Amino acid sequence: MDGFFRVVEMQTLKWPVVVLTVLLLAWPGRATPAGPAAGLAPEVKQVLDRLFGGDFSGAAAAARQMATQQPSDPLPVLLEAEARWWSIYCEASSIQWGMVDAWKRSRQPADDAYLALTRRAITLADAPGSGLAPARAHLYAGLGYALQARLYGLRDERMPTARAGVRAREEFLRALALDPQLADAYTGLGLYNYYVDTLSPLVKLLRVFLGIPGGSKRDGIRQLRIAMERGELTAVEARFYLAKNLRTYDHQYAEALTILTPLLDRYPQNLIFRLLAANLDLELGRREQAKSQLQNVLSGQMPDAACTRRLQALAQSLLSSAR
DSSP states (O other), X not given: OOHXXXXXXXXXXXXXXXXXXXXXXXXXXXXXXXXXXXXXXXXXXXXXXXXXXXXXXXXXXXXXXXXXXXXXXXXXXXXXXXXXXXXXXXXXXXXXXXXXXXXXXXXXXXXXXXXXHHHHHHHHHHSTTOOOOHHHHHHHHHHHHHHHHHHHHHTTOHHHHHHHHHHHHHHHHHHHHHOTTOTXXXXXXXXXXXXXXXXXXXXXXXXXXXXXXXOOHHHXXXXXXXXXXXXXXXXXXXXXXXHXXXXXXXXXXXXXXXXXXXXXHHOTTOHHHHHHHHHHHHHTTOHHHHHHXXXXXXXXXXXXXXXXXXXXXXXXXXXXXXX
């Protein structure tokens, strides 16, 4: 596929959004390998399993129930916002340059409730006497700002993206200064380093003048691997985004599929993961495998009916191109 150069051109034209969106995850230094994850509470694991299993509304409802029982804890609020994000991602997904992704979408009425959740999570994380370890409080606040920046970036709103990104970066830096073994923060480090290294020479020059830290794709990949192997909250996302980015920017389709496969095995009902796998199979010329994955999407059903319809429409489009 020759779409890579068109992608680079697109990123050049939209460089402020790209740079400022990934700034939310910035740390210019090298990552310190994190120790084994301490483990999540069973109810948190259950919410995450529902979320990444494709039950976005069910995960959001379970997170709200947790919040009623733990009203001072920002984590349930973050989990609900995360569930809402994946619903947004699904509904915004389209095919450009032969690649499935959530590229851009306009402001929607439901966005206000999503952003209200992120603000609430940040307020709870910053509250004196929250009972959280300081490093984790900063991590949660950073995740709240990161969730804001995701939506602003999707809507191509540059200044809000910049403000949320800078605040998130500050929180992640503080969290890691206090506890370098917070592996979930390495998802942010990896994405920043990876994305910044994909920018065109012109954009990199502008980045220097703006004082935005540079990045190394090699470091980014290493950091994302740390996160996907040792993270607690963001391991699945680190794996998904690494696979997707290796497809989009590096054309490393086989490696991307290897990274993605554990998600297919663990969450077979998640049609977002299956659609990405089919996309990768098509790029690899594995037409029969791609057709099989696309048929799985067409016959699958996630609890979110609107998301299912959206993904099945994209699957049908890819299937037509595979014939």
